[in-house]
């Protein structure tokens with residue numbers, strides 16, 4: 001009798017054949033794209049049959065009480081917190097549960113172009129604030145979607161209750177159509193190029209994956225970037241690559257349901273548990289900045305999974321909703337943050353942090369090209385609760401080399 005993992009393995013082996021065929025077709029499509037270093041945007045129109053359930057998703061932002069109705073005193077409890085349900089964005093299109101991912105290994109065209117215009121990113125390295133280290137470019141061209149999926153932030157489960165639980169995200173996702181150019185975010189040496197099966201159970205969650213060890217160190221530590229679920233690999237182990245060099249095409253290899261790049265930044269070790277928030281490394285867009293901070297309790301312990309809202313005051317930006325990091329992800333060595341809201345146009349915002357029914361408010365200003373950092377402490381001790389993990393998480397304890405993977409996380413492209 002087959003146990004579920006065995007059955008899963010057989011399905012995956014069928015899928016491996018599909019993947020091989022797919023890769024072959026893809027290679028044919030990509031081989032005419034010139035040498036690495038050029039940056040065309042190959043597409044696979046013949047394979048771009050979009051499943052009905054992979055429609056573009058738009059996030060309906062909730063109307064919130066006007067910030068003016070909330071007291072501005074630091075750490076003051078807010079009586080009228082938004083209703084719990086109103087904190088969550090409502091997707092119009094629902095993706096697939098991660099456990100269903102292997103049944104849906106289908107090409108997905110994804111968005112043909114960025115849904116929203118964004119300015120070009122700043123040149124790197126950029127460190128206007130002494131603790132900033134925006135040393136990496138974007139992994140995707142400016143004429144494609146080079147900003148991440150807002151409803152699956154680093155350190156969070158998906159922000160869509162109907163889909164949860166996913167794995168706590170250890171990277172950022174960039175939905176794009178099959179074959180969209182993936183570029184090295186900085187110079188370095190390719191130390192892995194190929195499928196990356198879990199050493200624990202052999203499941204190729206990440207799919208075709210490139211890992212780059214960068215030429216420089218930070219805080220005396222090596223820094224790596226990982227590019228997962230690619231359609232095709234255009235570099236090999238041992239290759240040296242420059243920033244902006246074409247290394248792969250966006251795909252849906254591994255355990256995913258839709259075409260996207262999963263990017264991780266790893267500091268100190270090439271290890272899943274060493275993942276850090278890419279938003280603190282990727283250069284902001286010109287005129288845009290980053291909000292980060294630390295939300296801790298009366299003993300200085302980080303508060304996990306607290307609701308965060310960032311509401312623009314005089315900026316034409318939708319409300320951003322996410323949570324403080326789950327305990328399974330690590331903070332930046334310098335910032336020691338437990339939340340980051342990246343890609344905010346410079347301007348004034350209201351930051352709301354909610355835990356145990358109490359909301360804390362800060363008025364913050366985002367400055368171009370740098371990080372605004374907010375430290376908020378509660379007057380009580382916070383007791384974290386255990387986080388449910390999806391089925392595939394049984395094989396992952398986040399302690400082994402690449403043992404775990406968020407590859408089961410399969411967001412549908414957001415519009």
Ligand SMILES: [Zn+2]
Pocket residue numbers: 169171172173261262263406409
């Ligand atoms: Zn991801």
